[in-house]
Each structure stands twice: as C-alpha cells, then as structure tokens.
Amino acid sequence: xxxxxxxxxxxxxxxxxxxxxxxxxxxxxxxxxxxxxxxxxxxxxxxxxxxxxxxxxxxxxxxxxxxxxxxxxxxxxxxxxxxxxxxxxxxxxxxxxxxxxxxxxxxxxxxxxxxxxxxxxxxxxxxxxxxxxxxxxxxxxxxxxxxxxxxxxxxxxxxxxxxxxxxxxxxxxxxxxxxxxxxxxxxxxxxxxxxxxxxxxxxxxxxxxxxxxxxxxxxxxxxxxxxxxxxxxxxxxxxxxxxxxxxxxxxxxxxxxxxxxxxxxxxxxxxxxxxxxxxxxxxxxxxxxxxxxxxxxxxxxxxxxxxxxxxxxxxxxxxxxxxxxxxxxxx
Amino acid sequence: xxxxxxxxxxxxxxxxxxxxxxxxxxxxxxxxxxxxxxxxxxxxxxxxxxxxxxxxxxxxxxxxxxxxxxxxxxxxxxxxxxxxxxxxxxxxxxxxxxxxxxxxxxxxxxxxxxxxxxxxxxxxxxxxxxxxxxxxxxxxxxxxxxxxxxxxxxxxxxxxxxxxxxxxxxxxxxxxxxxxxxxxxxxxxxxxxxxxxxxxxxxxxxxxxxxxxxxxxxxxxxxxxxxxxxxxxxxxxxxxxxxxxxxxxxxxxxxxxxxxxxxxxxxxxxxxxxxxxxxxxxxxxxxxxxxxxxxxxxxxxxxxxxxxxxxxxxxxxxxxxxxxxxxxxxx
Numbered sequence: 001x002x003x004x005x006x007x008x009x010x011x012x013x014x015x016x017x018x019x020x021x022x023x024x025x026x027x028x029x030x031x032x033x034x035x036x037x038x039x040x041x042x043x044x045x046x047x048x049x050x051x052x053x054x055x056x057x058x059x060x061x062x063x064x065x066x067x068x069x070x071x072x073x074x075x076x077x078x079x080x081x082x083x084x085x086x087x088x089x090x091x092x093x094x095x096x097x098x099x100x101x102x103x104x105x106x107x108x109x110x111x112x113x114x115x116x117x118x119x120x121x122x123x124x125x126x127x128x129x130x131x132x133x134x135x136x137x138x139x140x141x142x143x144x145x146x147x148x149x150x151x152x153x154x155x156x157x158x159x160x161x162x163x164x165x166x167x168x169x170x171x172x173x174x175x176x177x178x179x180x181x182x183x184x185x186x187x188x189x190x191x192x193x194x195x196x197x198x199x200x201x202x203x204x205x206x207x208x209x210x211x212x213x214x215x216x217x218x219x220x221x222x223x224x225x226x227x228x229x230x231x232x233x234x235x236x237x238x239x240x241x242x243x244x245x246x247x248x249x250x251x252x253x254x255x256x257x258x259x260x261x262x263x264x265x266x267x268x269x270x271x272x273x274x275x276x277x278x279x280x281x282x283x284x285x286x287x288x289x290x291x292x293x294x295x296x297x298x299x300x301x302x303x304x305x306x307x308x309x310x311x312x313x314x315x316x317x318x319x320x321x322x323x324x325x326x327x328x329x330x331x
Numbered sequence: 332x333x334x335x336x337x338x339x340x341x342x343x344x345x346x347x348x349x350x351x352x353x354x355x356x357x358x359x360x361x362x363x364x365x366x367x368x369x370x371x372x373x374x375x376x377x378x379x380x381x382x383x384x385x386x387x388x389x390x391x392x393x394x395x396x397x398x399x400x401x402x403x404x405x406x407x408x409x410x411x412x413x414x415x416x417x418x419x420x421x422x423x424x425x426x427x428x429x430x431x432x433x434x435x436x437x438x439x440x441x442x443x444x445x446x447x448x449x450x451x452x453x454x455x456x457x458x459x460x461x462x463x464x465x466x467x468x469x470x471x472x473x474x475x476x477x478x479x480x481x482x483x484x485x486x487x488x489x490x491x492x493x494x495x496x497x498x499x500x501x502x503x504x505x506x507x508x509x510x511x512x513x514x515x516x517x518x519x520x521x522x523x524x525x526x527x528x529x530x531x532x533x534x535x536x537x538x539x540x541x542x543x544x545x546x547x548x549x550x551x552x553x554x555x556x557x558x559x560x561x562x563x564x565x566x567x568x569x570x571x572x573x574x575x576x577x578x579x580x581x582x583x584x585x586x587x588x589x590x591x592x593x594x595x596x597x598x599x600x601x602x603x604x605x606x607x608x609x610x611x612x613x614x615x616x617x618x619x620x621x622x623x624x625x626x627x628x629x630x631x632x633x634x635x636x637x638x639x640x641x642x643x644x645x646x647x648x649x650x651x652x653x654x655x656x657x658x659x660x661x662x
Binding site for chain 2: 058059223228242243245248253254255257258259260261262263264265266267268269270271272273274277
C-alpha cells in the first residue's frame with residue numbers, strides 16, 4: 001500500500017509560526033473513486049500568502065482548517081486516473097497541498113504543456129506569482145510607456161517578474177531588495193534600471209536618487225516602512241498596487257502607511273488585488289509570458305530545496321530574506 | 332482713505348495653531364490699477380484645509396507665506412472696477428483672503444448669480460465644499476443606485492452634501508458625526524438612513540449595525556481611527572474617497588490606516604482627490620445643485636459668525652467639533 005507523507009496545520013500561530021504549527025503524518029493513500037485522479041506531487045510552491053491562510057480572520061480565501069493538509073500550489077504527475085480529462089503521466093498544476101500524494105476530482109487542475117521550459121517555472125513565472133505580476137502591473141498598475149515604476153521585493157518571485165514586464169513595456173524600473181547580491185542580480189541579470197538596497201541605505205534617500213522625478217506606479221509586496229517611503233514620492237495620478245505586505249504578515253497588529261495623505265495631495269490611488277480574479281485570462285498571460293521566456297526577454301529564477309521533511313526550514317526562508325527567486329520544495 | 336483690517340500669517344505653527352500664528356493689521360487700501368478690481372469682502376469661508384496651507388511642506392497648493400494675508404475663499408462686492416469683466420455692485424466669489432478689502436485682476440473670481448438662494452450658500456454648498464462633495468462622491472466614489480455609502484463628518488459642510496447627493500442618487504447613506512444633536516440633524520433634517528455618534532459609541536459597532544452587509548463607498552473627511560474602522564467593513568470592489576483628514580491636520584505626525592490590507596482582501600481602492608481638478612465642470616455642478624436647492628431636495632446649513640476680530644475664535648471651531656454646517660465669518 002502507498003504511503004503519503006503529509007504536513008497538516010496543528011495550531012493557529014500568533015506572530016511568526018513556530019515549528020509546532022504543523023504536524024507531520026504518514027498515511028495510507030486511499031483508493032480513488034470514479035471521476036478522481038491520484039497525483040504524485042513533484043514540486044510544492046512556497047508563497048508569502050501561506051502565512052495569511054493560517055489566520056482565522058475573514059480573507060480572500062478561507063483559512064486552512066486545523067487538522068487539514070497545509071494548502072500549497074503544486075505540480076504533480078497523474079499516477080492513476082478515473083477521470084476522462086486526465087491520463088496517467090500527465091503533469092498537472094493545482095492545489096495539491098504539502099503532501100506526497102493527493103486525490104482530486106480534477107477541479108482547479110491544469111495540464112502543464114510539454115515545452116522546453118523547466119517544470120518548476122510552471123509554479124513560478126508561469127504559475128501564481130507570474131500571473132500576479134502580469135495582471136498586477138498591467139491591469140491594476142496600468143503602466144504606460146515611459147512610466148517610472150518602483151517594485152519592492154524586487155528579487156522575489158513576483159517582484160522580479162513585475163519589473164521585467166515593466167521593462168518590456170518601456171518603463172523605467174527601479175527595484176528595492178535586501179543586500180548587495182540581490183541588488184546586483186536585479187540590475188545585472190534582470191535588467192532593472194536601478195535597485196535600492198534597503199539593508200544598507202535609507203529607502204527614502206534611495207528613491208530620491210533613483211526616481212528624481214517621482215514614481216508613477218509603485219508595486220507593493222512588503223508594506224510597512226518601505227510603502228510609507230514610496231508614498232512620499234508619488235507623482236500626480238500615481239497608482240499603488242497593493243499586492244502583499246510581507247513585512248506585516250507575522251506582526252500581531254499591522255502598521256498602516258502614515259503617509260497615505262500623499263494619495264490626496266497627488267490625486268493618487270491605492271488598489272488591492274488578488275490574482276484569482278483574473279483566472280479566466282490566465283491562458284492569455286501564459287501564452288505571452290511563455291513567448292517572452294522562450295525568446296529570452298523574461299528571466300525566471302527558482303530557489304529549489306528538497307524533501308518534505310524540510311517543509312519548515314523552507315517556509316522560514318519566505319520571511320527571512322534568504323530566498324532569491326521563486327521558493328520551491330522538490331518532493 | 333479706506334482702511335483694511337487684515338489677518339496675516341506670522342509664524343508657522345506646530346500642532347494646533349496658537350493665537351500668535353496670525354497678526355492683525357490695519358492698512359491703507361491702495362488705488363487700483365488698470366484691469367484691477369477692489370472688493371469689499373462680505374463673507375469669509377472657513378475650511379479645514381486652511382490648517383494644511385500653514386505648513387511649509389509640498390502639497391496640492393503652495394503654503395501661505397509668512398507675512399502674507401491668510402488665504403481664504405470669500406464673497407465680496409465690487410466697490411471699484413477698472414476691469415471690463417466686472418462692474419461696481421457685482422458680487423464675486425474668489426480667494427479674497429481674511430481681510431476687509433482685496434484688490435485683484437479678477438483671475439479666479441466668479442460672478443454670483445442673482446437668485447433667491449442666500450449669499451453665504453455660494454461659499455458653502457455652491458462653493459468649494461459643495462463642489463468637493465459633488466465631484467468626490469460622483470466622480471471619485473462612482474456611486475451607483477443601491478450602494479451603501481458611509482460618510483464621516485456627516486454634519487459638516489462637505490459630508491452633509493455628500494450624503495444628500497448619495498440619497499438623491501438612490502443609495503443607502505449612513506453618516507458618522509459627534510454627538511446626539513448632530514446625528515439627529517443628519518437623520519431628521521438631511522434624510523440620511525442612519526448616523527453613528529462617534530462620541531458615544533464604538534464606530535466599529537455602529538458600522539456593523541448600520542451597514543450589516545458592508546460598505547460600497549466610504550467618503551473620508553477625518554482619517555485616523557474612523558478611517559481604520561471603515562476599512563474593516565469594505566465590500567468587494569469598494570471605493571474609499573480620501574477627501575481630508577481633519578483628525579490628523581494638527582498632529583505632529585499623521586497616523587496611517589492600519590487596516591489598509593482590507594484593500595487587498597476586498598479588491599478595493601482608496602483614491603485621493605482635490606476639488607480644483609474639476610474646476611472646468613463647476614458650472615455644470617452648480618447648475619444641478621442650484622436646482623436641487625431650489626426644489627428643496629438639497630438642504631444647506633451655514634454656521635455664521637461676525638467680525639474679522641473673531642477670526643481665531645472661529646478658526647478653532649473648525650477642529651473642536653462645535654460647528655454644524657458650513658463655517659463662515661461675516662465681515
């Protein structure tokens with residue numbers, strides 16, 4: 001009988017989740033019913049949003065329940081199918097969770113096409129983070145040729161794609177990242193016009209230097225002091241895309257942007273987004289981004305670790321600033 | 332020779348402006364040159380924005396300079412004219428400042444039509460506060476029939492008009508105001524569907540009771556804790572109009588809305604506005620609002636004090652919650 005190693009939510013954490021937040025189990029894999037598929041999960045996606053799913057509070061998606069498998073995006077291979085839409089050997093992306101095997105009726109699963117693009121890219125640049133970047137900067141940020149775009153967490157899975165898309169669309173793009181290595185990567189490998197190292201300089205001073213005429217679009221992944229600094233430099237009619245707030249996810253009480261009245265002075269707007277709203281248009285975005293990847297204009301970087309037993313060690317990297325690119329666990 | 336009593340900015344205040352912020356002078360009225368008009372100011376408009384104009388910081392309008400006449404909207408009568416556009420006896424609205432007489436080339440002055448509407452209404456509901464309300468709720472808030480609209484400072488010059496326009500457009504309208512008197516006025520005289528008395532109950536509890544299905548549009552005049560409470564109850568796709576932040580204008584450092592991530596969860600937006608951007612459309616708004624006033628669907632209330640020597644006493648009423656309706660000084 002097949003055994004399934006599984007990571008389940010054990011208690012709701014307060015602040016940064018301790019190891020005991022999750023328990024590890026080893027369960028029998030059940031027989032599948034008519035209409036179902038059995039997937040062997042190959043890669044698990046790690047996203048900062050995971051922290052939010054642990055809270056009981058009302059949000060854009062129901063919280064993970066106590067005792068439930070930890071929610072995560074996955075790439076898995078169909079090892080058994082009683083569903084006519086999928087056959088053995090298909091590689092699917094979907095919400096398999098942090099476990100070695102998952103059973104599904106196929107809802108929310110999509111076949112990964114057979115291309116020369118490495119598999120993990122399909123949960124990174126061609127997965128949720130890439131879709132977030134694409135629709136966030138184009139449809140919420142509404143960038144125009146010549147705009148000055150500032151992106152926080154610029155070396156991360158979302159920020160790195162946001163900036164590259166903005167470059168493709170003819171914007172001036174400045175990143176914010178932590179440490180010289182990441183900043184070098186953002187400028188030299190991803191082609192941003194500049195990068196502010198928040199660990200070694202004042203973000204305000206950095207923005208003033210890199211964006212002397214102000215910011216048209218600020219894509220915010222982090223919240224906190226960096227959001228507050230960006231607000232100071234908004235140009236007339238600027239757009240702030242509220243995509244996330246990594247700096248706040250583990251705080252007991254979030255801190256709001258004290259400089260929000262810059263929205264008034266500059267007739268600017270701040271708009272929240274959740275990528276799921278754009279699900280119908282994913283195929284279009286995937287098509288365009290696949291072309292960009294294949295012709296070399298869009299670079300994708302994954303930071304891959306191995307083994308389900310390392311779940312907690314990898315989870316910590318979401319928040320300690322260590323990761324570079326999309327964080328993935330290979331099972 | 333005509334004498335002009337004048338109130339000038341003396342020092343930049345920190346926090347709430349003390350009396351010594353302004354000095355009072357008595358000056359000779361100069362002869363006017365070709366193209367100029369001499370106005371005898373009849374009414375001076377008091378607006379919370381005046382506090383912001385005292386700060387040196389970059390804003391939507393240059394600060395009042397030290398030694399300059401305090402900026403204020405006025406209604407004045409032309410007593411001498413060397414400008415072909417205006418003749419003696421015309422009543423003009425414009426930026427005459429806190430003084431008995433002002434000289435201008437006529438730029439930014441508009442003739443007040445001769446109607447049965449009382450003069451002071453032309454610096455209230457048909458002046459800057461009314462235009463702010465009209466364009467703020469219609470063009471920035473983009474209200475639709477059936478929306479639930481929450482308005483802070485609901486008994487004030489802007490809030491009272493915002494709510495009435497939203498009612499005219501078929502919305503459910505809830506106000507927030509300080510004290511039973513103001514709340515009664517908002518519901519019984521202005522026709523709001525409900526009002527939350529922030530001095531005597533928790534705003535959160537009040538919103539929950541009055542808007543059990545959440546808020547489509549929140550029109551914010553106050554900032555601070557009330558803005559934070561409103562953010563909690565946003566519906567999907569809600570719009571927050573950032574019009575002002577009375578609670579913050581006299582603070583050394585403003586406090587941001589800690590619950591701003593509700594924008595993300597609810598795909599909502601927060602947008603700043605400054606009424607001057609809509610100047611070209613003032614005549615249209617004035618026409619529509621004049622009709623509403625004349626047919627009794629839009630009520631207008633002015634809180635009028637007398638005498639330029641009372642400038643400071645009246646200024647204080649902008650922030651101490653004492654005023655009800657548009658605050659005006661009659662000279």
